[in-house]
Amino acid sequence: MRWRGLSGVLTSQACTLSANRLLTVAVPWLVLERTGSAAQTGLVVACQVLPYAFTQWLAGPLLDRIGPRRISAAGDVVSAVVLIVPALLGTPPLWLLTLMLLVVGCADGPASAAKRLLVPFAAADAGQSTARGVGLATAVERTATAVGTALAGWLVATLGGGRALWVAAAMLGVATLIVTLTVTDPVRDRGRDDESYLTRLRTGTAFLRGNAPLRAVTAMFVVTNLLDQALMAVLLPVWARAGGHDATVVGLALSTVGLASIASALASAGFGTRLPRRLTYLIGVLSSGPTRILVLALGLPPEAVIAVYALAGIGSGLFNPLLETLQVELIPAALRGRVQTLISAWAWAGIPVGGLFGAALLNLGGLTAALWVCGLAYLAAVLRPVWRVDWSVPVSAAPPAEPESRKLRIRLAGPGAAARVPVRRN
Known part of the structure; x- marks a missing residue:
């Protein structure tokens, strides 16, 4: 059971990263099929990428205050729910797809940062050094990049861009379930009662x-x-x-x-x-x-x-x-x-x-x-x-x-x- 938390964090990271790699292939393909425009494709993709780092930074005080486990689960749930919109409404218009990806980018930044913060604490619970936990997390990230992109290409070619989004949503749902069931939050910084969000930032x-x-x-x-x-x-x-x-x-x-x-x-x-x-x-x-x-x-x-x-x-x-x-x-x-x-x-x-x-x-x-x-x-x-x-x-x-x-x-x-x-x- 000592490895439960670390295994959970790493497996959750693998699911999330694989979903992200799937989106990097499926979204441009879907937009190109719909519009045939490289400029519109670049704009839609940018709407997912640009908020990623900015929302990570804004989520920093929340990560310290309420804990990375909850932020990770909440971010993945939001992304998964947004990505199943095509299954409920059919093929979304371009403006809705752009809005969906903007929300996914805003949710994914804090969720990814939360998993990164959980690694050293989970490694300690497993009786492992921080270096070992971080090394394993790096290997998971590189594997998702090398293998996940190739898998994403196969899924898009087999299922099409729209249905590939469902697979990404399923991966994010699995990541949420794993973190919820296996990971324990570290001790949180409650801070002073009068300390505002901006003060913490x-x-x-x-x-x-x-x-x-x-x-x-x-x-x-x-x-x-x-x-x-x-x-x-x-x-x-x-x-x-x-x-x-x-x-x-x-x-x-x-x-x-x-x-x-x-x-x-x-x-x-x-x-x-x-x-x-x-x-x-x-x-x-x-x-x-x-x-x-x-x-x-x-x-x-x-x-x-x-x-x-x-x-x-x-x-x-x-x-x-x-x-x-x-x-x-x-x-x-x-x-x-x-x-x-x-x-x-x-x-x-x-x-x-x-x-x-x-x-x-x-x-x-x-x-x-x-x-x-x-x-x-x-x-x-x-x-x-x-x-x-x-x-x-x-x-x-x-x-x-x-x-x-x-x-x-x-x-x-x-x-x-x-x-x-x-x-x-x-």
Whole structure:
């Protein structure tokens, strides 16, 4: 029974992520079938994606106050109910489909953040380290991305876009049931009776602003997500076309990253706590970040590019669980909902402009220059946290009961730092 909560959280995540991957395939297909317009398809998809990070941040105080278990269940229920509208009303008009996806995006952000917050507590209940729980959660996410998208394509081709939405609703319903039956909420931050929602929101913002290492990592997320989007949306396809390659090379490179990261995330869950943290971070970010861009700038053949992307996947599966673990260790349990959702919101901030940034670089200097600029910018971004973060393992790496959070805050806070705890997701 010790693994019941952790198994429940991971299984629920698998269902939710698979439903999301199904939507990423079914919705564009459904809109294209209805309208034949790429512009309208992009607009409808954006209505689901854009609220995701923003509503996560807004839900932060609620996650800390009423608990992530309830937020997770409520968000998944709302999304499931909205997605069964086509079953009740027939094929919805475009405006209704857009509104449905807007509601799904608003509900999915807080629900996803809630499951992320539940992982370290469920790992502690199972007698496992935070690093192991986070490593398993990362492996679930990467598996859903690699396998779920292919399954989504098969379902859409077999059932059609409209009926595929029913399958997504069923997956979300199963996720709700699993969380409700298997997961226990952590101790919640009741706060003061006179503490308003906005005060709680400002408290999370002040904590992040006063924590230099967390700020460095957050800035790294913003820059690297922007550059990743520039690479995947613009630079990689342009490189393939310029070299006379077809989309198969692009798909193979990206799928290689995903599959390799599953294996390394499982390895991180198995023995990640025994690896030196600073060195693991360095190897992970250097192999998974700038190398994917610079290998294109060097003009290497597709076989070499795919091999480098495989190494990038291994590095990605190693350092992402490490960064997640550090967040859990650095942020007191009572503030974790507010601070982690704020970091996620900042991390997403660069994604919408990434494609535009890549296109602007192409127009200004051409493909090779754009790749070198992005590769060197990526290198600078990932190296900054190496010296801004204390990578030492805390005295107690056990996940955070509230008293331990207070001890961690006192031990790590620098002289004169009131709300400061130095050290520290695509």
